[in-house]
Amino acid sequence: MTISALVQRIEIDGQPATAAGLLWPALANPGHFTAMQVRGGKVRGMDLHLARLDAATREMFGQPLEGEWVRGLVRHILRDDIEDASVRVHVHAPDGKPSVMITVRPPTVLAETMEGRAQSLMSVPYQRPFAHIKHLGGFGQAHYGELARRAGYDGALLTAPDGEISEGAVTNIGFFDGASVVWPEAPHLSGITMQLVEAGLPAAGVPTRHARVTLADLPSYSAAFVTNAWGVCPVRRIDDVAYAVDEKLMATVSGVYEEVPLEAF
Numbered sequence: 045m046t047i048s049a050l051v052q053r054i055e056i057d058g059q060p061a062t063a064a065g066l067l068w069p070a071l072a073n074p075g076h077f078t079a080m081q082v083r084g085g086k087v088r089g090m091d092l093h094l095a096r097l098d099a100a101t102r103e104m105f106g107q108p109l110e111g112e113w114v115r116g117l118v119r120h121i122l123r124d125d126i127e128d129a130s131v132r133v134h135v136h137a138p139d140g141k142p143s144v145m146i147t148v149r150p151p152t153v154l155a156e157t158m159e160g161r162a163q164s165l166m167s168v169p170y171q172r173p174f175a176h177i178k179h180l181g182g183f184g185q186a187h188y189g190e191l192a193r194r195a196g197y198d199g200a201l202l203t204a205p206d207g208e209i210s211e212g213a214v215t216n217i218g219f220f221d222g223a224s225v226v227w228p229e230a231p232h233l234s235g236i237t238m239q240l241v242e243a244g245l246p247a248a249g250v251p252t253r254h255a256r257v258t259l260a261d262l263p264s265y266s267a268a269f270v271t272n273a274w275g276v277c278p279v280r281r282i283d284d285v286a287y288a289v290d291e292k293l294m295a296t297v298s299g300v301y302e303e304v305p306l307e308a309f
Contacts, residue, residue: 073181086306244300
């Protein structure tokens, strides 16, 4: 029987988190993580999540992270009573050895319609350091995201001083030029959903490419969308540039993502 969606669990290396065990992640920033939406005890892009964790652990701590160990830890925390959840796998190294903290929260559910999901973004002058790593301590992007929401937007769009676009505060962004999807080539985190969508779009008849995209280029695109662990959402506005929701494009992009098979831990 599935337990209440309000239940939350935190484990460190397969053991219930203690106050002492939480001191390091609470007081120290060095670390990285991956976030996933689990449905029916399964997740999309399992290999990409594990590869992300291993690569970042090698770069930050000089050691590998065994994927099967991580899978076992997630299985352990979900047990047989949590099927749908938002799961984050955090990696720290308090004693020089990688330690894995996993948090389980209620699942994130998007609006039923693309129109209902459509996002407004405010451009901000900020780029994430070491953008290719999903690292902890992202004050800049979090604060700009909050400023964007205070200004009436749904989120922030990160840009360089010259207006080059890199990514959203917690998303990747793709633009549609009428024929192909264009991903910004500026340094960014290659999100799991972005990678899955990018890999599947050509077979669905939509070419993709990476190119320099600036704020000045925005009017030249007919549509835009963002991706993250929650899924795919259209963009209705960036600053003063408005976009209509391209239903055909969004059906294709969402279809590509939803066709990716879910894999058990």
